[in-house]
Amino acid sequence: MESPARAALLVAVTLGLSGCFESQRDETFNDTVAGDDVDVRVLHAVTDAPALRLEADGEVQTETLDYGRVATFSLPANHYRFEAAGYTGREAPEPLLDNLEGNLTEGMRHDLLLAGSLEDSDARAILLEQDDEPFEPEEEDEENGEEEGDGDGDSDGDEPLRDVRFRVAHLAPDFEAVDLYLGGDTSGSPDVTLPYGNASEALRVESGVYRVQITPAGGSNVIYDSDRVLGWDTGDDLLLAVTPATGVQGEGDLSLIEVDGEQSRRVPDMQQDAGFEFVNASTESVEVASAEGPIATDTVDPLGSKAPEGYEGVEAGSYTLAIDSQESDASGSYGLSLARAKAGTVVLRALPPSSSDESTQASLLINDARPVATNARARILNTWFKDPENDGQAEPVDVYLVEGSGCESPLSGNGVVPEPVVSNLSYGNSSSMLPVQAGDYQLVVTEPGDPGNRLLCDDSVSLKTQGLYELVVARPQGSSESGLIQVSRVR
Structure with a gap:
């Protein structure tokens, strides 16, 4: 031990x-x-x-x-x-x-x-x-099959090779103490019992694929279930942090952060949902459907979104969208995967002609759907097709977020031109998720490096603390219509 x-x-x-x-x-x-x-x-x-x-x-x-x-x-x-x-x-x-x-x-x-x-x-x-000693997996003795360091001469060599080490830390304040079980049976004694703010001793197990379930200490109600998705290899030295659930909520109360060396991953409860939204940044109304079922069929107008009130809750998994124009014979498909607790937005830029082998032009924006107590978070996607050289290649843009409203002189109202929040953003590309203080903003799009050459100003951007926003700057190819499409999730 x-x-x-x-x-x-x-x-x-x-x-x-x-x-x-x-x-x-x-x-x-x-x-x-x-x-x-x-x-x-x-x-x-x-x-x-x-x-x-x-x-x-x-x-x-x-x-x-x-x-x-x-x-x-x-x-x-x-x-x-x-x-x-x-x-x-x-x-x-x-x-x-x-x-x-x-x-x-x-x-x-x-x-x-x-x-x-x-x-x-x-x-x-x-x-x-x-x-500070490196973890060395226990090895079987080559001559008699005994585990190295095992002094029991009666060993028959059937002992599992305990080649993975892990500790558990309880970091979820809503539960005073929890029991953790490895596997699908929670009727016996737990592998670990922990009060909040404490960590377990280091335990050794055999490498393999594991399922973690958690109940309140002494209770039988499972409040976290990872499903059988934890693949542990020989030599892994792990820290399992039990945390509150974040992101798109399902029935789970807890989540798990698995730490292995300098790498980590979040493992939501198997019952946590995903979020889905569809944005139409093309020139035509389209019908969107999914063969897998959970995503409801809807018609989405140009420069519109499928669920204006927020993300549609769906089961995590892989989906194939069938997208059909309501104004021509153009159609296409788009495949995507939605992970537990994450929110995904598909942004359609253009459908291929019916006789073409071209692919559907679309972007997939994934965020962690996690509210932040200190600020809003926003990401900007450029679907503004600006082609001054008429060569079929869209030029990049600069994007500004300026406090205020009116769009009269957003970039020189106080005599100082602000810096863009995103510079030289290429067509079809997006920014990172940007931290932004809550408030009312004007979103301004200009030629790159030329704040005097304004392409768009929209003063409807109202950001709230704990909000997540996808801001799609849209002007479809071959269209004079343009605008800002907003997808938001505010707790």
Whole structure:
């Protein structure tokens, strides 16, 4: 059995929505010489926080850490004060978590887990320590089939090869304690029982494909089920973080973040749905249908969307859309996959003629459907077909988001031309998901590098905190019609 992973709570007192905390400083590190470097891995699991920048004693260690991701760095063993600032759409990262103090111990490796919720004022940090020894899977003795290090001479060689190691951390504050089971049977004893804010000892299992189920401690109601999707290979040294469910909701209350070295992935509950939306940025009304069934058949007008009130909830899976023009014989198809908890938007740019072998021109925008407590998030897709050279090749554009309304002089109202939020955005391409402060905005499209040559201004953009927005700048090829199509999801 491995030595228990020691979970040291770094923070004790919540000081408000900003997520500031205090802790008692361990004076044993005062006035001491820093020791050898130790490895630190940080996990961003604050469910409603934006991307974070992490500092240790004022020095930036991780520049941009998205939710569900990990980053690694090394520091001399010592006592440190950690601070996390968020990218909220302001000019500089905004302090969100500070006064996080803890000791990095020589000869140990450390996991710094940022967890909880800003909105619920229960964000916290947990520091895990474990001996800094590489994980070596147990091997069978070549002569008698016994596992290496097994002193039992009566072994018949049937013991499983325990070549995977994992720990579990409970980071879901709505549940005081949970039981975790490996496999489909939850009637027996759990593999792990954990109170909130704690981590299990390191456990070894045989490599293979696993299913994780979680119940409240001592209860029988399954509140998380990964399905049989966790493939663990020989030598994997894993951290399983139990977190609140995020994204498009189904019946699941929890989610799982699986961390393997410097890689991580989110594993939603098998009952979490996906979200779907269809945007028509072409010149013709189209009928959209899915052979797989859950996506309802609808007619969508040019520069319109299928579900103006938000995303349509569908089962996660693969779909093939049949798209037929209502004004000509043009038709096409488009295949897509929707993952659990994610929201996907198909943006149709053009259908191929009926006699053509060309493919349907469309884009697929996927977001995590996760509300952020500090700001809105918006992505911009360029479907503005601007072809001044008449060569069939669309030119890129610059896009601005300017506070205010009216569109009278959006780029020079205060005498200073702002910087575009996206520069030189090519046709059919999209920006990253941008953090933006809540407010009313004018979206302005111009020639690249020429803010005086305005192509479009739309002052209907109203962004709300916790909102997710897909902003489609549209002018179909061969059409004089243009506009902005908005897809939004606000909790």
